[in-house]
Amino acid sequence: DAKTTQPPSMDCAEGRAANLPCNHSTISGNEYVYWYRQIHSQGPQYIIHGLKNNETNEMASLIITEDRKSSTLILPHATLRDTAVYYCIAIMNNNAGNMLTFGGGTRLMVKP
């Protein structure tokens, strides 16, 4: 699976959009980009995933660049409960049962 690089930490004001970048310059054509987040002392939670197209769900939007070498997770209106560590992971096949390799993630702090 391709290595991903994320900034170690970011701050965001409550109610504003949080834009979390991820670099995956070595991603292969059949690797998906998955985002998970981990709130303190809990297991990671799925947020969103995509292959080539931008995606949106009730939690977030995912913008993937045309060359697929980077992506941005957008939380449109961050709340204090969005404070967590966000992990961007490139996965070969979401049904293959391959292990997830976690990088350092981005620690997002949403401030009042």
Add this chain to the structure above:
Amino acid sequence: GAVVSQHPSRVICKSGTSVKIECRSLDFQATTMFWYRQFPKKSLMLMATSNEGSKATYEQGVEKDKFLINHASLTLSTLTVTSAHPEDSSFYICSAPTGGARGYTFGSGTRLTVV
């Protein structure tokens, strides 16, 4: 959606004793379960992969005799920390591929403290 139930959520044990952590897939069959360990302010590190009906595979540096994994059914995988020491104190998390669009689902984690 697919849920993995992990128990206990928190356990304190004495040095030298063993602790068993269970992960159950509630509404799907988990042929594979990944076990992670996470130290404070660190990322999740894969310890081992269990497959139903076969021996678990361990990552380099993880002692298989110390961290016993059993995956005897399609809905239950267990991790037993044997002869626990204070340095085994950590947050242990299991994860299973769901076979669905969401990829993987995680247990809620077990905070182990060895005193």
